[in-house]
Amino acid sequence: HHIVEVHELEHTYPDGTAAVRGISFRIHHGEAVAVVGANGAGKSTLLLHLNGYLTPQSGTVRIGDFPLTKETVKDIRRAVGMIFQDPDDQLFMPSVYEDVAFGPLNLGLPPEEVEQRVQQALQRTGVEHLRERPPYKLSGGEKRAVAIATVLAMSPDILVMDEPTSNLDPLSRRTLIELLAGFHHTKIIATHDLDMVIDLCERTIVIHEGTIMADGPTTDIFNDD
Ligand code: ADP
Ligand code: ADP
Numbered sequence: 626h627h628i629v630e631v632h633e634l635e636h637t638y639p640d641g642t643a644a645v646r647g648i649s650f651r652i653h654h655g656e657a658v659a660v661v662g663a664n665g666a667g668k669s670t671l672l673l674h675l676n677g678y679l680t681p682q683s684g685t686v687r688i689g690d691f692p693l694t695k696e697t698v699k700d701i702r703r704a705v706g707m708i709f710q711d712p713d714d715q716l717f718m719p720s721v722y723e724d725v726a727f728g729p730l731n732l733g734l735p736p737e738e739v740e741q742r743v744q745q746a747l748q749r750t751g752v753e754h755l756r757e758r759p760p761y762k763l764s765g766g767e768k769r770a771v772a773i774a775t776v777l778a779m780s781p782d783i784l785v786m787d788e789p790t791s792n793l794d795p796l797s798r799r800t801l802i803e804l805l806a807g808f809h810h811t812k813i814i815a816t817h818d819l820d821m822v823i824d825l826c827e828r829t830i831v832i833h834e835g836t837i838m839a840d841g842p843t844t845d846i847f848n849d850d
Contacts, residue, residue: 626654626776627651627652627653627654628652628653628654628688628689628782628783628811629650629651629652629675629686629687629783629811629813630650630652630685630686630687631648631649631651631671631674631684631685631686631687632649632651632684632685632686632687633647633648633649633683633684633685633703634647634648634671634674634681634683634684634685634686635647635648635681635682636670636674636679636682637682638679640817643670643835644665644667644670644835645670645674645835646834646835646836647684647835647836648667648671648684648685648832649805649835649837650830650837650839650840652811652813653811654782654811655809655810655811656811656812656827657811657812657814657827657828658751658812658813658814658825658826658827658828658829659811659814659815659816659821659825659826659828659829659830659843660672660785660813660814660815660816660820660829660832661815661816661817661822661829661830661831661832662831662832662833662838663715663833664759666726666832666833666834666835667708667832667834667835668709668787668815668832669787669815670816670835671832672707672787672815674686674693674702675688675705675707675783675813676688676702676705676706676785677693677697677698677701677702677705677706677804678707680693680695680698681770682722682790683692683764687822688705688720688783689718689782690703691703692802695700696810702782703732703779704781704782705781705782705783705784705785706776706777706779706781706783706784706785707776707785707786707787708769708772708773708776708784708785708787708789709772709788709849710791711771711824712760712765712768712772713761714767715772715775716760716761716768716771716772716775717760717804718760719759720756720757720758720759720760721747721752721755721756721757721758721759721760721763721771721815722743722756722757722823724760724771724775725743725746725747725771725774725778726739726742726743726744726783727775728775728777728778728779729742729743729778729779730774731780737747742780744775744777745777745778746774746775746777747774747807748780749777749807749808750770750771750772750773750774750804751800751804752767752769752770752779755767755771764797764840765792765793765797765798766793766794766796766797766798766800766801767796769789769793769797769801770804773804781810782810783809783810783811783813784805784808784810784811784812784813784815785810785812785814786812786813786815786816787815788815788816788817789801789805789816789821790802790816790818790821791817791818794813798818798821802820802821802825804822805821805825805843806824806825808837809827812825812826817840819847822843822847823843823847825830826841826843827840827842827843828842828843829841829842829843829846830849831846
């Protein structure tokens with residue numbers, strides 16, 4: 626049984642750009658999958674379909690037992706945590722605590738559970754000490770960790786990340802890779818960071834001009850012969 630199933634997905638933007646042109650794949654529970662390809666290949670457009678930011682124009686997306694539709698999009702967003710390319714798109718409250726609590730509060734959870742989720746998410750991402758700080762004053766690596774904490778606090782089944790190591794200095798990058806290696810969620814990571822692909826993802830999907838050019842074990846994809 627697959628936790629993610631994308632079948633013959635197509636997406637054309639209103640200006641006529643055919644960004645995704647018939648993509649199909651399935652992902653097992655617990656798998657870590659890299660999505661690689663040149664800028665403009667269609668990686669972000671594909672990822673945005675995995676939690677309903679975009680709805681399929683043609684083809685289907687299924688997450689767990691639910692096909693992605695207008696009726697299921699709320700449940701799917703809860704199951705699929707999305708880390709955007711720019712953490713500033715994700716952090717908008719006056720303090721780290723409030724940003725991480727925002728999602729659980731929105732779920733209507735009781736205060737003790739909100740507190741517990743925030744505490745645990747900050748601990749797992751190593752940013753407990755930043756709890757009272759305003760997110761806009763944090764470093765790139767710290768912001769990224771807080772953005773991940775906001776998502777973990779929602780207890781997602783799947784983590785979807787768009788270039789999580791972009792704009793990070795080498796130490797923050799390494800710290801983030803190690804952090805993600807400790808998560809046993811299903812992970813789907815669009816990236817240009819080959820170290821991260823090799824360290825985290827057993828499988829790699831190569832996208833070229835909106836179609837899948839290769840899909841297989843990372844060791845095969847990056848083996849020249
Ligand atoms: P990648 O993430 O691999 O860089 P994208 O999914 O961002 O690729 O882009 C795929 C194609 O769709 C590119 O040609 C890009 O210019 C185009 N595109 C992306 N977003 C939009 C948009 N909102 N409107 C029109 N074209 C877009
Ligand atoms: P299982 O034996 O658990 O059913 P599979 O044999 O389908 O798993 O997959 C084993 C591994 O092969 C996965 O962890 C992944 O690395 C890779 N893999 C899975 N599905 C695909 C696919 N469609 N194309 C390429 N590689 C895949």
